[in-house]
Amino acid sequence: MLIFFYLLWVVLPLFASAQIETQAEFQVPGEAAAESLLYSIEEQAELGLRISSDGQLSVFEMADGRLRQQLALDDSGLSAATQVSESQGLIGVLGRSGQVQILKHAYRLEYPEGGERLISAKLSFPYPDAQLDMGLGSALALREDDDRMTIAVAQQRRIRLKRLEKSSSFFSDSVTLEELADLELVLPQEIDTLLMDPLQEWLYAFNSETAELYFYDIRALPASRLVQTVALAPPGHSLQAVNLLAGGISLVVASSDASISQWFPLRDERGGYSLQKVRQFDAPGDAPVTRLISEQRRRGFMAVDAQGWVGLYYATSEREILQRRLGEQSWRIGAVAPRANTLLLEDAAGRVRSVRIDNEHPEVSWKALWGKIWYESYQEPEHTWQSSSASGDFEPKFSLAPLAFGTLKAAFYAMLFAVPLAIAGAIYTAYFMSSGMRQLVKPTVEVMEALPTVILGFLAGLWLAPFIENYLPGVFLLILLLPLTMPLTGWLWTLLPDRLRHRVPPGTQPALLVLPIGLATLLALGLSKPIEAVFFGGSLPVWLDNEWGITYDQRNSLVVGLAMGFAVIPTIFSIAEDAVFSVPKQLTQGSLALGATPWQTLVRVVLPTASPGIFSALMIGLGRAVGETMIVLMATGNTPIMDMNIFEGFRTLSANIAVEMPESEVGSTHFRILFLAGLVLFLFTFVFNTLAEVIRQRLRMKYSNL
Secondary structure, three states: OHHHHHHHHHHHHHHOOOEEEEEEEEEOOOOOOOOEEEEEEOOOOOEEEEEEOOOEEEEEEOOOOOEEEEEEOOOOOEEEEEEEEOOOOEEEEEEOOOEEEEEEEEEEEEOHHHOOOEEEEEEEOOOOOOOOEOOOOOEEEEEEOOOEEEEEEEEOOEEEEEEEEEEEOOOOOOEEEEEEEEEEEEOOOOOOEEEEOOOOOEEEEEEOOOOEEEEEEOOOOOOOEEEEEEEOOOOOOOEEEEEEOOOOOOEEEEEOOOEEEEEEEEEOOOOOEEEEEEEEEEOOOOOOEEEEEEOOOOOEEEEEEOOOEEEEEEOOOOEEEEEEEOOOOOEEEEEEOOOOOEEEEEEOOOEEEEEEEEOOOOOOOHHHHHOOEOOOOOOOOEOOEEOOOOOOOOOOEEOOHHHHHHHHHHHHHHHHHHHHHHHHHHHHHHHHOOHHHHHHHHHHHHHHOOOOHHHHHHHHHHHHHHHHHHOHHHHHHHHHHHHHHHHHHHHHHHHOOHHHHOOOOOOOHHHHHHHHHHHHHHHHHHHHHHHHHHHOOOOHHHHHHHHHOOOOOOOOHHHHHHHHHHHHHHHHHHHHHHHHHOOOHHHHHHHHHOOOOHHHHHHHHHHHHHHHHHHHHHHHHHHHHHHOOHHHHHHOOOOOOOOOOOOOOOOOHHHHHHHHHHHOOOOOHHHHHHHHHHHHHHHHHHHHHHHHHHHHHHHHHHOOOO
16 A cells, blocks of 8 residues: 555646746836847746837846846837747747848856856857848748758848758857848739748748738748648638747647647658647637747646636647636736746736746646547657657657556567467366476466566567577467367377376376477477468568568567567466365365266366366466566567567556666656556556456355365
8 A cells, every 4th residue: 555655646746737826027028118029938947038119138137027138129219029949949030121130148157255156147149140131021931950041031021031051060059151042932922921840841921811821831941832821710710829839840729719729741652741739728818819839848838818818738739737727817928948947938018927837747648548649740649658758849649558458468478378378287286286286386387476577578589589480380380289189189198008108107198298389399390481481471470571561570469479478377276276186185086976077077167166266366377467568568569569479569658667767857748657557556556456356255155065
């Protein structure tokens, strides 16, 4: 119970409700009369940055709005500002003179003379000599990477696109920009908003009044192509706000019908792309949404409206996390801190509010854990576990469904192999075998249980898996030959003269099967290569893939079933054998005295009496198979897929915990979900053990009168 409650204590924060509360409220820093174009918050949420239409950049304290630093970006004023790269602190601004400037804001932590922490802002211009004249415009989109930069400026129905190549000096840190393409796009309607993905492949141009989106492919500038014209809202409704989610793949769109939708490009059958609406959310209130604010590192976003409502959402898990009204004013612009723990909002009256957010695990929901989720760039909803990637734009995928499926799949194939051998062997050993041979066989099988599972996993992964791949037809032939070999050997034994058969003590005849089984095994493996060459073109795994579309992985469920079944057999055998052997002798002797044959006595007396113990053996073996770690870790490809194909691998809950727990950050969503996987395993074994005990008691009561 202590283990259960500890696991539950670690897991419960995943499902805790989000909280928001106002921290501070102050007047707009800088010139309040000027329109705010952009806000940004530094990592520690102690300093904020505001860019206004009068061309001023203001750095202020989040606690009270006090100005720390001010800089004039353009004396003529600004018409647009956009985030170029939030992680690198790059902002692009468009002056009313048509000049584009790129600003970098960075923050330094200092501890002067051992005092309290002091955060100071450092503002710089990475390209001071660049002449980025784009002409007059009302909307700006700008992106850059290590090699190139793309700028788009919209003015009424025209978009000017410019792509520049970046080259660094070998002797200094200076970067020069060389123009690669400069073109103009003419659209059928006026454009008021532009967005561009971080890879500079897609350009989104919006007309808010008609809610139409013009989706452009700009990968091969100077050539560009209109991919699609999309109606983002039902007829008669307008567009209220748009934004890109973290990573730049998904669009979130708020329309006047009080809905918020998510869209992203999908590849079609012809290899092209088209925007697909994947999910929809309700607006936080009844008033029009005025702003959509995306988190920097997660696929979460905030929606604010004209009546003071704020909504927290997480796109991938389809969660509408929280809707809260923070006053009656209209929110018109805002920003969220990089850690998504602070939200900055400005209202129509020129007041700024700092809001504290407690929303640690928005990506977790019951559907995200167990249902199919439509992830970005996936063609359809899927069950997916993928907790890490080399890309910072990667979105973790935490579906436990493929891990639970893999756990049950491993247990199923292990039990399929182990149960017939263990139960049949236990019955024969306890009931038919001579006492001398039983004293040899039973300890030998029980000693198998002492073999470390890491050794079994090692042998299964490095020896058994390649062996089965090389002799796959022989393995299947062996499954057919062995059941035929044993009764055939028994029949031939009955044909021998009585004087020869009577020389073998009763109950020791199974020792005679060792030689026929060995010969049948050699025969099956010897015929493997000729059969494979004649019927399967020299390779059965390749033939299965080509003819039936069945993928063959070297480390697969068949290998795990054999190895894990070998590990489970001693447990089931020992308990079942004890149960059969413990049946009172007077019951069997009385049955035989009344004229029943040994087989009739076994079926009608011994097995019903021993059934509680046999069932307990099965449940304990199943519990061990469910919790096995090292064998499945070393003998499978650890691929979290949901496929019953015996020739494909899987990943189990226990193996996943063993692989990923050392790399998880303590207290993170990943860390707690691994504990949730442990809790699920705990509940599996608890349910199996409880079920086994209930059935065992009922069987005991039913056959207690025998």
